[in-house]
Amino acid sequence: MKCRKCGGTAVLELRRHNAAFCADDFQEFFRNQVREAIRRHRMFTIDEPVLVAVSGGKDSLALWDVLIDEGYRTTGLYLDLGIFDYSVESRGKCEAFAAARGVPLMIKRVEEEVGAPVPVIKQVTRRPPCSGCGLSKRYLMNRAALEAGMPVVATGHNLDDEAATLFGSVMHWQMDSLPRQSPALASTHPKLVRRVKPLYRLSERETAAFAFLRRIDYIVDECPFAKGATSIAHKEILNRMEDASPGAKHNFLFGFLEKARPAFERAEAVVLNECVRCGQVTTGTLCAFCKLADQVKRSV
Amino acid sequence: MKVVLRNPRREVELAGNRRVKDVLRELDILPETVLVIRDDELVTADQLVTDADTIELRPVMSGGAQ
Numbered sequence A: 001m002k003c004r005k006c007g008g009t010a011v012l013e014l015r016r017h018n019a020a021f022c023a024d025d026f027q028e029f030f031r032n033q034v035r036e037a038i039r040r041h042r043m044f045t046i047d048e049p050v051l052v053a054v055s056g057g058k059d060s061l062a063l064w065d066v067l068i069d070e071g072y073r074t075t076g077l078y079l080d081l082g083i084f085d086y087s088v089e090s091r092g093k094c095e096a097f098a099a100a101r102g103v104p105l106m107i108k109r110v111e112e113e114v115g116a117p118v119p120v121i122k123q124v125t126r127r128p129p130c131s132g133c134g135l136s137k138r139y140l141m142n143r144a145a146l147e148a149g150m151p152v153v154a155t156g157h158n159l160d161d162e163a164a165t166l167f168g169s170v171m172h173w174q175m176d177s178l179p180r181q182s183p184a185l186a187s188t189h190p191k192l193v194r195r196v197k198p199l200y201r202l203s204e205r206e207t208a209a210f211a212f213l214r215r216i217d218y219i220v221d222e223c224p225f226a227k228g229a230t231s232i233a234h235k236e237i238l239n240r241m242e243d244a245s246p247g248a249k250h251n252f253l254f255g256f257l258e259k260a261r262p263a264f265e266r267a268e269a270v271v272l273n274e275c276v277r278c279g280q281v282t283t284g285t286l287c288a289f290c291k292l293a294d295q296v297k298r299s300v
Numbered sequence B: 001m002k003v004v005l006r007n008p009r010r011e012v013e014l015a016g017n018r019r020v021k022d023v024l025r026e027l028d029i030l031p032e033t034v035l036v037i038r039d040d041e042l043v044t045a046d047q048l049v050t051d052a053d054t055i056e057l058r059p060v061m062s063g064g065a066q
Helices: A023-040 A058-069 A084-101 A110-114 A118-125 A129-147 A159-171 A204-213 A230-244 A248-267 A288-299 B020-026
Strands: A012-014 A019-021 A050-054 A074-080 A105-109 A152-154 A194-196 B002-005 B010-013 B034-038 B054-059
Touching: A012 A204, A019 A023, A023 A058, A023 A204, A050 A058, A050 A129, A058 A074, A058 A084, A058 A204, A074 A084, A074 A110, A074 A129, A084 A105, A105 A110, A105 A129, A110 A118, A110 A129, A110 A288, A118 A129, A118 A288, A129 A152, A129 A288, A159 A204, A159 A230, A159 A248, A204 B034, A230 A248, B020 B034, B020 B054
Parallel strands: A050 A074, A050 A152, A074 A105, A152 A194, B002 B054
Antiparallel strands: A012 A019, B002 B010, B034 B054
16 A cells, blocks of 8 residues: 555555555644644634643543644643552653653642542442543643633544544434534633644544554553443444445534534523632532532542 | 454464455454554555564554543
C-alpha cells in the first residue's frame, strides 16, 4: 500500500478517506485535522491559556502533544480517580510526559474532592462506576480551570467517543443531551469555562496511531471499570457498521452536527443557577457534585 | 507466527504465512479496532506476515465515563 501523498510505503490505511499514509504524512494529516477543528469551532486562540485534561491514555496525550507543538500555552490536568494500579500507572504516564516536554501538570485527587475514590463511589451510589466518575471529572475540570484563570478546557474525545455518545443519546432520545453534544461548548455562565474537543474529527485508531508514531508512552490497558460499559458496547456496534460501510461513524456524527443539532439547540432553554453550597453552576439549587459528596459522606 | 493480543495480554500461534487482513479475519478482529505492529512499526492490512514474525494487535478502544 502506498502513501497517497508521497508514494512511499504506507503505515496506516484510512478506509473512510479512501487513503493510506506514510508515517510523516499521516502525522501531518493528523495535525491538519486538529487545526481544522480548532479553526472551525473557534475553540481557542494562540493567546489563551488552555487546560488540557489528561488521563494517561492515547487520546489526551496525543492532543497535548499536538497543542504543545502548535505553540499553545497549555497546562495539563490529571484527575486521580483512585482506581488501584490503573490510576498509579496512568498518573505516572502523565507525569513522565509533562516532565519530558517541560510543561506544567496539575493533579487533583477525586478522593480529596469527593470524599472517596471512584471504587468507593461506585459502591455508595450503586450506579455504574462511569456515572459518578464522569460527573466528578466534568465538575473538577471546570472548577480547576476557573481557579487557575483559564477560559477553556480541552479534552481528548475522539470521533468514536462522540459517535458512541450520540448513538446512546439517540437510542434513548435524551433531549437534554442532544443539544449539548458539540465539539465546542461555549461558556454560558461566568462560572462555566468553554469545553472543547479538538480530536473530534479523528478516529480512535488514528489517535492511537499518532501516539504510537510519536512514541508517546501511554496506558494501553483499559480502565478496569470500563468493561461492560454501555459506551464500549455502542462503539462495538458502530465499528461493525464501519467495517461494512467505511465512513459510517463519520457520517453519523457529522450529519448530526451539521443537519440535526441546530434543531435540538433551538429547543433547549435551561436556566442556570449557582449551587447554594459550592457556588458552581447547576440547573437546581444543590449541584449534582455536592449531592454525590453528601451521599459519600453519609456512607463512608 | 506469534500474535500478541492485549486486554488481557495473551499470545496465539498461527502456522504459515498470510496477509494481515487474513490474520485479523481468522481471529475475528475488526481492522478498525486495532493497530498492527511488527518490529516496532505499524503495518497495513495488505502486508504479508511470515511464519517467523511476531505481530502485536494493540486495541485502540477506550471508554467509560465521558
